[in-house]
Amino acid sequence: MEAQNETAILKFLLLGLSNDPEVEPILFGLLLSMYLITVLGNLLIILAITSDPHLHKPMYFFLSILSLADLGFISTTVPKMLVDLRNHSKSISYAGCLTQVSFFFFSGCLDSVLLAVMAYDRLVAICHPLHYSLIMIPKMNPHLCGFLVLLSLFLSFLDSLLHCLMMLRLTFCTGIEIPSFFCDPSQLLKLACDYTSTKNLFIYLIGAFFGGIPASGILYSYIQIVSTVLRVPSARGKYKAFSTCGSHLSVMCLFYGTGLGVYCSSVVSDAPRKVMVASVGYTMVTPMLNPFVNSLKNKDIKRALWILVYKAAHCPH
8 A cells, every 4th residue: 555655646757868968958959840840740731631622532531630640649758858858857747657658559559550541441442443432432431431530549549548557557666767758668667666577468468469450450451452453464553553552651661660669679678778769760750750751752742732832822911
């Protein structure tokens, strides 16, 4: 009972990316720039999709939700880091840490499931083009897109809830220093007073389950897509089919590549610095690059963005 009361008033110390006072102003400017670029880029993607009637299609609808998830993902960690660097304070309360963990897993899982949903959309478009309108277009099937988004939100909430419940079952001693820039559950687990390998295994199994199901769906979708495209007789037809998947493939490789790096480094390595560096790519670089990948590899998005910029430039003041 005493341990539980101690945990309730506990504060953690986030060691962060650097303890050098000379580096912190540079780090603050870099993180602020990355955050503003991410927010602006994702908001432009959302605005372009909502304002252009030609982009009112399932693929772009899911892309706009993915941009919202990316905004939530980076907003879980970076604003706290900016405040800490500005105030020269790296402490976080137990409640704040738990909140960060819940939003981190919710946004991360939502990203993963939405990528699987987008892969399914490409599967239907390429493998069953004659039935695409009947299956995916909102006018023909008004409930499917909404159902897929609600399912993504539900799975993300369930993943977040399970991780939070796991964290609530841990007890911590005073003076806990987390060798990361956010409340990394893998590090928290190792710092708990009642740490056991069983609990460690359980939290990795949750991650493997909620990450593995979307990854399996994406893998199955692309096996079917590649199988269908290879049967197309003309090289131009193959290129056209693959080009519709270009931006999704790039975003998926970026997300799962960095995510897998974090997962593997935390499993096989005890060096917190390596895990932290991998986490930067996963939590900050990926959400920042996604808008650029989607706009550079997608002609429709580029056109909508240019129209948006043109209207903004010629808008009467």
